[in-house]
Amino acid sequence: MIQLVLTLIIYLILVIPVGRYLYHIAAEKRTFADPLFDRVDGAIYKLSGIEPHKGMNWKQYAMALIGTNAVMTAIGYILLRIQSIPLFNPNSIEGMEPTLAFNTIISFMTNTNLQHYSGESGLSYLSQMLVIIFMMFVSAASGYSACMAFIRGLAGKTKDNVGNFFADLVRITTRVLLPFSLIGGLLLVWQGVPQNFSKNVVVQTMEGTFQVLAMGPVAALEIIKHLGTNGGGFFGGNSATPMENPTILSNLIELYSMMLLPGACVITFGKMLSDGRLRYQESNSPGNAPVRREGITARIFGKEGRSIFLGMGILFLAGLSLCFRAEQQGNPVLAELGLNQSEGNMEGKEVRFGIAQSALFTTVTTSFTTGTVNNMHDTLTPLGGMVPMLHMMLNCVFGGKGVGLMNMILYAILAVFICGLMVGRTPEYLGKKIEGREMKLTALAIMIHPLLILAFSALAVATAAGQAGITNPGFHGLSQVLYEYASSAANNGSGFEGLADNTYFWNITTGIVMFLGRYLPIVIQLAIAGSLMKKNYVNESTGTLSTGSVGFAVILVFVVYIFAALTFFPALVLGPIAEHLTLLG
Amino acid sequence: MNEPTNKNAFLHGLRQSLVVTLILLLLCGFVFPVLLSGISMVLFPSQANGSLIYINGQAVGSAYIGQDFTEPYFMKGRPSAYNYNTYYEDEQGNKYYNDGSRFAGLSSGSNNYAPSNPELAERVEADIQSFLEANPDVKRENIPADLMTASGSGLDPHITPASARIQIPALAASSGLRVEKLEQIVQDNTKGKFLGVFGEETVNVIGVNLDIAEAMGLLENKDK
Numbered sequence: 001m002i003q004l005v006l007t008l009i010i011y012l013i014l015v016i017p018v019g020r021y022l023y024h025i026a027a028e029k030r031t032f033a034d035p036l037f038d039r040v041d042g043a044i045y046k047l048s049g050i051e052p053h054k055g056m057n058w059k060q061y062a063m064a065l066i067g068t069n070a071v072m073t074a075i076g077y078i079l080l081r082i083q084s085i086p087l088f089n090p091n092s093i094e095g096m097e098p099t100l101a102f103n104t105i106i107s108f109m110t111n112t113n114l115q116h117y118s119g120e121s122g123l124s125y126l127s128q129m130l131v132i133i134f135m136m137f138v139s140a141a142s143g144y145s146a147c148m149a150f151i152r153g154l155a156g157k158t159k160d161n162v163g164n165f166f167a168d169l170v171r172i173t174t175r176v177l178l179p180f181s182l183i184g185g186l187l188l189v190w191q192g193v194p195q196n197f198s199k200n201v202v203v204q205t206m207e208g209t210f211q212v213l214a215m216g217p218v219a220a221l222e223i224i225k226h227l228g229t230n231g232g233g234f235f236g237g238n239s240a241t242p243m244e245n246p247t248i249l250s251n252l253i254e255l256y257s258m259m260l261l262p263g264a265c266v267i268t269f270g271k272m273l274s275d276g277r278l279r280y281q282e283s284n285s286p287g288n289a290p291v292r293r294e295g296i297t298a299r300i301f302g303k304e305g306r307s308i309f310l311g312m313g314i315l316f317l318a319g320l321s322l323c324f325r326a327e328q329q330g331n332p333v334l335a336e337l338g339l340n341q342s343e344g345n346m347e348g349k350e351v352r353f354g355i356a357q358s359a360l361f362t363t364v365t366t367s368f369t370t371g372t373v374n375n376m377h378d379t380l381t382p383l384g385g386m387v388p389m390l391h392m393m394l395n396c397v398f399g400g401k402g403v404g405l406m407n408m409i410l411y412a413i414l415a416v417f418i419c420g421l422m423v424g425r426t427p428e429y430l431g432k433k434i435e436g437r438e439m440k441l442t443a444l445a446i447m448i449h450p451l452l453i454l455a456f457s458a459l460a461v462a463t464a465a466g467q468a469g470i471t472n473p474g475f476h477g478l479s480q481v482l483y484e485y486a487s488s489a490a491n492n493g494s495g496f497e498g499l500a501d502n503t504y505f506w507n508i509t510t511g512i513v514m515f516l517g518r519y520l521p522i523v524i525q526l527a528i529a530g531s532l533m534k535k536n537y538v539n540e541s542t543g544t545l546s547t548g549s550v551g552f553a554v555i556l557v558f559v560v561y562i563f564a565a566l567t568f569f570p571a572l573v574l575g576p577i578a579e580h581l582t583l584l585g
Numbered sequence: 586m587n588e589p590t591n592k593n594a595f596l597h598g599l600r601q602s603l604v605v606t607l608i609l610l611l612l613c614g615f616v617f618p619v620l621l622s623g624i625s626m627v628l629f630p631s632q633a634n635g636s637l638i639y640i641n642g643q644a645v646g647s648a649y650i651g652q653d654f655t656e657p658y659f660m661k662g663r664p665s666a667y668n669y670n671t672y673y674e675d676e677q678g679n680k681y682y683n684d685g686s687r688f689a690g691l692s693s694g695s696n697n698y699a700p701s702n703p704e705l706a707e708r709v710e711a712d713i714q715s716f717l718e719a720n721p722d723v724k725r726e727n728i729p730a731d732l733m734t735a736s737g738s739g740l741d742p743h744i745t746p747a748s749a750r751i752q753i754p755a756l757a758a759s760s761g762l763r764v765e766k767l768e769q770i771v772q773d774n775t776k777g778k779f780l781g782v783f784g785e786e787t788v789n790v791i792g793v794n795l796d797i798a799e800a801m802g803l804l805e806n807k808d809k
Binding site: 002003006007044047048049050063064067068070071072075118120121129130131133134136137138166169170173174177178181182185186189190191192193194195196197198200201203204205206207208209210211212213214215217219220221224235236237240241242243246247248249251252330331332333334337338339340341342343344345346347348349350351352353354357373374375376378379380381382471472473474475476479496497498579582583 | 597598599600601602603604605606608609610612613614615617618620621622624625626628629632633634635636637640643644645646647648649650651652653654655656659663669670671672673674680683690691692693694695696697698699700701702703705706709710713725726727728729730731733734735736737738739740741742743744745778779782783784785787794795798803804
């Protein structure tokens with residue numbers, strides 16, 4: 001309990017400087033490292049013909065993002081298919097089967113990292129590097145780019161320029177992801193994560209038997225897997241395996257790497273909006289009106305960022321508490337066998353992490369949509385396993401690579417709309433009127449996610465090909481299906497890994513869900529930003545709902561819960577809740 | 586005039602996409618992992634190569650990865666879905682796990698049994714039975730849960746201190762070592778919480794067994 005509180009307090013301290021740094025990158029302000037990075041970026045721009053200061057409107061930006069992702073996907077697919085070539089392939093791994101390669105490449109391009117293969121037997125080192133590690137960098141950078149464009153749109157410096165996609169992609173990769181990865185990667189090696197290109201080692205044990213030990217460039221993959229909220233493991237057992245996550249310290253490094261950037265995005269959002277507001281106020285009152293000094297949290301997070309961060313924080317803590325409590329209770333079935341459950345539900349968990357760090361990791365990985373696991377989610381107690389599922393269904397509790405923030409803004413728009421209806425005013429958010437077009441787009445974007453999850457789950461349980469994947473009997477079988485599609489649609493990538501999912505049916509359907517779940521919302525969200533930035537600021541009046549307040553954070557939490565309860569509650573009752581009741585009964 | 590400009594804009598966009606992809610592919614997919622390997626090999630050579638444990642110049646395991654131990658005088662770790670990738674070979678070169686089933690090749694993970702899955706209860710019950718046979722002094726309700734449940738990775742090198750202590754009487758009987766000696770060995774291989782707060786107390790089973798083997802004088806013989 002104390003370690004959970006301390007872990008989160010350290011996070012709050014760490015996220016502030018990272019948020020500041022990211023804000024400087026997004027707003028193109030000067031940082032201490034500019035002399036170096038300006039040169040690197042300049043060389044890349046020159047080689048590829050990028051004009052960094054040539055702005056794009058939201059449509060051009062979305063097209064550039066999708067086009068570039070398409071090129072990356074094509075190259076990655078070819079590499080997976082020909083990975084059997086004897087180049088960085090000391091363990092003689094075969095080429096990948098087409099539907100699995102299709103699923104894998106979409107999975108990594110969309111930052112989902114759902115894995116229907118096991119890394120130790122399915123990928124050569126060449127693929128791990130040129131496909132997986134590469135994709136982990138660029139899919140995260142693509143997501144953050146979209147988020148920056150979205151924020152620029154809302155902050156409204158100009159009427160249609162949301163930035164240059166290529167410049168954003170390069171800047172985030174060189175100034176954030178690569179330097180952070182190098183430092184974090186070294187720390188992980190120090191803790192015992194292997195980083196080499198050797199063949200797997202076979203040792204003879206003290207008993208005369210043999211043991212095969214996995215090798216490879218694990219640390220390089222491991223750090224960007226978390227930093228980019230990617231989540232796909234080098235090995236089948238993901239971050240539960242000691243080669244990926246050997247100590248409690250490596251566990252904390254991985255935990256913070258995945259929490260920092262999504263939190264920093266919210267700070268970037270808050271600060272850029274404050275800037276926008278300030279510009280507007282200054283241009284309206286040319287006289288030297290005294291600038292009101294704001295409180296410390298408002299200065300760190302920005303007023304609008306603060307309420308969003310608080311709302312996300314409340315949702316996160318509620319989930320964490322439930323998961324932790326449920327796991328602590330242990331498994332009633334084993335208690336009946338006479339196995340003492342005071343240690344909690346230890347099946348599928350590592351001793352070095354125990355219940356507390358496992359429950360925290362589980363909640364973080366699904367809230368920040370990373371998908372890495374340090375314990376097996378399929379073996380969680382029903383209610384403990386419902387929390388990760390629910391957070392992927394909400395998909396806005398911090399969320400990964402900037403996209404979670406964009407989703408949360410949609411809920412904020414929904415919240416001001418509902419509040420506006422109650423008092424009979426035109427709703428406003430961030431100083432802009434929310435009207436028909438924005439509401440239609442918001443409703444559409446919010447509807448896609450449950451539609452993908454529920455419709456495809458229905459398809460899976462209705463067909464023999466879908467049912468064939470289920471490996472646990474009873475209500476838990478439905479949970480496995482729901483979890484898989486929630487994970488795909490939320491671009492999370494963790495799994496109830498018991499699901500036998502390397503089949504044509506599962507490879508193709510989850511591939512489709514990941515693709516739609518990634519690109520449809522991004523395009524719609526950019527469209528909303530594009531539409532809002534064209535509007536003029538409206539003056540605040542006494543009737544304006546203050547969206548920077550604690551009250552608004554609470555409203556936001558309720559809107560998110562009510563919405564999720566309405567859409568997903570029936571499915572959750574049939575899955576985890578029913579399993580929970582049968583375990584007790 | 587639109588047609589040629591559109592085409593040019595498209596080609597220009599394609600060029601940017603293609604070249605930036607190739608540059609990032611080289612930078613992130615090749616330069617970064619190679620650079621990290623290089624620095625790691627200089628700063629942390631042992632860790633970068635998998636933290637192997639050497640006895641008389643021979644690697645016998647890794648400090649961070651558990652092994653499947655069967656000898657009665659060795660401490661037992663947790664159940665593993667993949668038997669810790671430990672196997673033996675028969676004359677024809679077929680590979681088997683210690684329990685006699687076929688070796689599945691290098692793997693990691695768990696059986697993914699849901700709490701409600703009857704196979705979980707069956708496996709745990711069977712493991713409790715055999716543990717009670719091997720440790721006749723132990724009462725069923727005193728067995729710590731981590732010793733009877735499989736880890737997430739199938740490679741967990743650790744057990745809790747309680748799970749280590751409970752095995753000591755039987756280990757003393759079969760190894761011929763004194764109880765105090767074994768307690769000392771467990772103590773030496775116990776790691777506390779990080780900064781006294783984070784994580785859990787752990788006992789490294791392979792470390793314990795190396796010390797047991799050394800105390801029994803098995804390591805010298807092994808070399809021949």
